[in-house]
Amino acid sequence: MTYVEDELNSQPECWIRAAAEASRYRDALPAPGERVAIVGCGTSYFMAQAIAALREEAGQGETDAFAASEFPHGRTYDRVLALTRSGTTTEVLELLRELRGRTRTTAITADPHTPVMTAADELVVLDFADERSVVQTRFATTAVTLLRAHLGLHTDEVVADARTALAAGLPQQLVACTQFTFLGRGWTVGLANEAGLKMREASLSWTEAYPAMEYRHGPISITTHGTATWMLGEAPEGLAQQVGATGGLWIEGGLDPLAELVRAQRLAVAVAAYRDLDPDRPRHLTRSVILAP
DSSP: OOHHHHHHHTHHHHHHHHHHHGGGGGGGSOOTTOOEEEEESTHHHHHHHHHHHHHHHTTSOOEEEEEGGGOOTTSOOSEEEEEESSSOOHHHHHHHHHHTTTSEEEEEESOTTSTHHHHSSEEEEOGGGOOSSSSOOHHHHHHHHHHHHHTTOOOHHHHHHHHHHHHSOOOHHHHTOSEEEEEEOTTHHHHHHHHHHHHHHHHOOEEEEEEGGGTTTTGGGGOOTTEEEEEOSOOOTTHHHHHHHHTOEEEEOOSOHHHHHHHHHHHHHHHHHHTTOOTTSOTTOOSSOOOOO
């Protein structure tokens, strides 16, 4: 078993622990009414998109998501929340240092022995969700679970759905597809972006991701036999039928969207195996991007 397989299979237990510990970090996480920016790079950026949309949908306050390198310094926030598994990502560390003394910052990380521990004002350490794999799985979803619990949105059914996502088989015709599109709505747009990234990283697949209503505005033109369109969350009316008419394979996400992301992680590993690739050694990637001065 690869590192990434072992780590993605441990997600239900990680989610249970994160939900149980959410109250411990209440003061370090965004309070209701705060104007918040959530930042990250790669997977963490897509998780930031999901969390920001969840927080706004919950009526907790205006929340934006940015790639750390694209943070708008002309805007004012009550708090900046940074997601960084490694605690060493250059863009995140530079941003936290620039914000010190003028904006309250919190970092969620997996490693308590990294520079982020002194770069942020407040810290949340999910060391039990740390990973050996370059390809992120459990840290990302555990961070989302922590924030969902903090917002009062986590339930036992989410964990049950994750177990289902790990136990249920993947259709063989899905593994053999040559192109994959992931769709989301609201908070699941970020999850769709992340599902696409997992497929690119682990299996070198041609993948795209869009807000579901945008799929009709051009992207559906590429859908044909041998392509798959996967909906994370509730689909817009009529879209499944439109995709079916193209000859493409439609995958309806019937589980909690975070559990559907677990299914997409499994697909990425399965496609890698089908193509005789090692998902623990993705091409051109390292566990953390650390730029030379």
